Amino acid sequence: xxxxxxxxxxxxxSAGDRVTxxxxxxxxxxxxxxxxxxxxxxxxxxxxxxxxxxEAGVPSRxxxxxxxxxxxxxxxxxxxxxxxxxxxxxYDNLPPWTFGQGTRVEIK
Amino acid sequence: xxxxxxxxxxxVKPGRxxxxxxxxxxxxxxxxxxxxxxQAPGKGLEWVGFIGSKRYGETTEYAASVKGRFSxxxxxxxxxxxxxxxxxxxxxxxVYYCSTRQQKTYWGQxxxxxxxx
Numbered sequence: 744x745x746x747x748x749x750x751x752x753x754x755x756x757s758a759g760d761r762v763t764x765x766x767x768x769x770x771x772x773x774x775x776x777x778x779x780x781x782x783x784x785x786x787x788x789x790x791x792x793x794x795x796x797x798e799a800g801v802p803s804r805x806x807x808x809x810x811x812x813x814x815x816x817x818x819x820x821x822x823x824x825x826x827x828x829x830x831x832x833x834y835d836n837l838p839p840w841t842f843g844q845g846t847r848v849e850i851k
Numbered sequence: 852x853x854x855x856x857x858x859x860x861x862x863v864k865p866g867r868x869x870x871x872x873x874x875x876x877x878x879x880x881x882x883x884x885x886x887x888x889x890q891a892p893g894k895g896l897e898w899v900g901f902i903g904s905k906r907y908g909e910t911t912e913y914a915a916s917v918k919g920r921f922s923x924x925x926x927x928x929x930x931x932x933x934x935x936x937x938x939x940x941x942x943x944x945x946v947y948y949c950s951t952r953q954q955k956t957y958w959g960q961x962x963x964x965x966x967x968x
Binding site for chain 2: 779798830838839
């Protein structure tokens, strides 16, 4: 199974700060990576797919990049409504489709 | 618009069975694989299982944690995918989501399964 190592597990930043989360795959997953935002009691919300494609309606302050094994997710200017847990997920080829451990983002 | 609506969750005693349904609409259901995921309270996301389209023999795959206890089936005429859960354990307590990946990944809103005596 492909392991996804996501870091940090949590972070606290000020509104307006640039925030970056990394996700490393245990083997090459090409660009088959999603980034999700999850708020309490809600289903995961897709923000980025194919590693760098912004989902329709998602603010442009969210971005993703990378391919192969190393990926980054960035919020260019953190907003109060961005407080959530963020997950990466790989979907290369065959199941199981695995997730990172999640990053809890908080506002200082 | 793609919509996935799960149902069938509830409180069940250990060792009992439960069947979840996921009603799909807004896309050609019969040509897409479907997945089930789950999230235990306060925990991360976990893939549960997969069913391929009829074109690919409706192949199924399961996570090791549920293999032999859970099974997935689909009814293309109704646009529904099922998750049959047998021999339920307290550690199966979670919100269960169905999902499909087309150009991008779609998720339902989830249904809560609680396994407790």
